[in-house]
Amino acid sequence: MKTNARLLWVLTVFFAFITVVYVVWSLLDTSHGRVEWAGTFMLGLTTVLMAFVAFYLGRVHAAQGGELPEDRLDGNIDDGDPEMGFFSPWSWWPIFLAASAALLFLGLAVGIWICFIGLGLGLIALTGWVYEYYRGLFAR
C-alpha cells in the first residue's frame, strides 16, 4: 500500500511538471502564443487525479496500523485475513441494469420514448440490486 501511494505521488509530480511545460511551451510558441486550455485542464486535473488517489491511499495506509501480509516479503498466504469482505456469488440484477441502460441509449438514438421505458426499468434494476441481500432469505 505504501508503494502504491508513493508511485502515485511520483506520477503527481510528473504530471504537475508536464502541465507547467505545456503552458510555457504554448506561450512560447510564436504560432500559438496563448494558453491552450483544453490540454492544460486535462493535464492539470490528471495531476489532481493522481494526488487525490495517492492521498487517500496514504490515509488508508496510516489507518491500518502496520503492513498487510501481502505487502511483506516474509508474508505467507495464511497470514492474511480470512474475512475478505462480502462478495455476491451471482446475481441477475447487473445484467438487468445493463439492459435498461442499453434501452436508455437506444432511446437517445432512435426515439426518446424508449428512454422512459429504460429509465423506469433502470430504477427497478438498481433498487433490486441494492436490496438483493436485504430481503427474502437474506433479510436481517
Place this chain on the structure above:
Amino acid sequence: MNRPNSVAVGTIVWLGSEVMFFAGLFAIYFTLRSTSPELWLFEADKHNFTFALINTLILVSSSVTCQFGVFAAERLQARSTGWKPSEWGMVEWFFLTYALGAIFVTGQVFEYATLVSEGISLSSNAYGSAFYITTGFHGIHVTAGLIAFLLVIGRGFAVKNFGHKEATSAIVVSYYWHFVDVVWIGLFLVIYVLK
C-alpha cells in the same frame, strides 16, 4: 491491524475517473471561451449572481449535514433517539441532506427556465452549449446522488441491526456527495465569478 475497506478504496478510484470526466467538461468550457470571447462578454452577464450564490451555499451546507449523517453511521446509529440534532441518526441527517440537495436541483431548474426565457438555450450558441453541458452534467450527478441517498436511507430502514456494511454504503455515498459539491464550487467560480 485494519484491512483497508475495498468498497471505500474502489469508490475513491472511481471518483478519480469522475475527476477526468469533469476535466473534459472544463476543457470544453475554456476552449469555447477562448475561441469566442465576445459571446462571453455578452452572455455571461445574464446570470443572477445572488441567486446562484444562495444555491451554492445550500449545496455546501448539504455537505455538512451529510457529514453529520456519516458520523451517526460510524456510531452505527441509524435512527434518532430524540428530537435534538445531536441525537439524530444517519436517516434523519440524510433526509435533511436530501432536502437541501433537492432545493439545489430545483433552483437549477428555475435558473435554466429563466435563462431559456432570455434566449440562452443548449443550441442557441457556444455559450449556451458550454453552460448547459457543464452545469447539466453536474445536475445529473446531484440527482444521482439524491437517488443514492434514498437507497442508503432505505437500507437503514431495511435492517434490524445497523452494521458496518450499512455504514460503509453511507460513507461512500458521502464521498460521492462531497466530490460533486467540490466540482460545483469549481463550476461556480468559473461560470459565475471568473466569467
